[in-house]
Amino acid sequence: NAGVTQTPKFQVLKTGQSMTLQCAQDMNHNSMYWYRQDPGMGLRLIYYSASEGTTDKGEVPNGYNVSRLNKREFSLRLESAAPSQTSVYFCASSEAGTGVAYNEQFFGPGTRLTVL
Amino acid sequence: GDSVTQMEGPVTLSEEAFLTINCTYTATGYPSLFWYVQYPGEGLQLLLKATKADDKGSNKGFEATYRKETTSFHLEKGSVQVSDSAVYFCALIDRGSQGNLIFGKGTKLSVKP
Numbered sequence: 624n625a626g627v628t629q630t631p632k633f634q635v636l637k638t639g640q641s642m643t644l645q646c647a648q649d650m651n652h653n654s655m656y657w658y659r660q661d662p663g664m665g666l667r668l669i670y671y672s673a674s675e676g677t678t679d680k681g682e683v684p685n686g687y688n689v690s691r692l693n694k695r696e697f698s699l700r701l702e703s704a705a706p707s708q709t710s711v712y713f714c715a716s717s718e719a720g721t722g723v724a725y726n727e728q729f730f731g732p733g734t735r736l737t738v739l
Numbered sequence: 740g741d742s743v744t745q746m747e748g749p750v751t752l753s754e755e756a757f758l759t760i761n762c763t764y765t766a767t768g769y770p771s772l773f774w775y776v777q778y779p780g781e782g783l784q785l786l787l788k789a790t791k792a793d794d795k796g797s798n799k800g801f802e803a804t805y806r807k808e809t810t811s812f813h814l815e816k817g818s819v820q821v822s823d824s825a826v827y828f829c830a831l832i833d834r835g836s837q838g839n840l841i842f843g844k845g846t847k848l849s850v851k852p
Binding site: 664 | 773780781782783784788840843844
């Protein structure tokens with residue numbers, strides 16, 4: 624049982640390049656999330672997918688797109704990378720759903736992205 | 740909007756010292772509260788949680804009590820170990836949301852032997 628996996632672990636891009644961060648979970652969770660973590664800022668939600676086939680913007684969606692490929696996989700794409708997107712990116716999943724009092728989110732190990 | 744405020748770090752303690760990390764929140768509804776921990780080079784993992792007023796969450800010697808009257812959820816441990824060195828995040832989920840967590844900025848704890 625791998626939990627939440629992310630690829631790649633590290634990536635260096637030049638400004639203007641594109642890339643896709645991959646995330647997969649094997650817990651049959653309905654909801655998946657992408658966060659970025661910056662020093663002194665905590666974690667900020669980029670996009671989330673409450674269920675297969677749906678995606679919604681979070682707090683900081685500009686410059687990103689997402690795809691919920693199936694129930695297991697949720698990818699994050701940077702179409703034209705900028706230095707401001709240098710960050711650590713975390714994917715998470717949870718059972719979630721309407722009316723649930725709380726939902727533990729399970730996090731992947733992160734992708735460290737540097738944009739030069 | 741909803742928000743979480745944590746004490747600024749970093750916090751440096753000697754082994755076996757008492758730990759308190761303060762956390763207060765602002766929420767329009769009636770949130771569930773969490774503490775997550777991030778060990779160096781890893782993702783976040785849930786440390787403890789509380790879903791209603793006066794609930795006490797506990798795990799690995801850490802405790803936090805949901806105080807509605809003071810809108811607080813302070814993290815405590817009676818005797819820290821070097822292995823507790825990590826970044827600690829307070830977070831909330833507002834009821835009726837899709838399960839989206841709102842995080843504090845994190846508090847880095849370093850424990851010296």
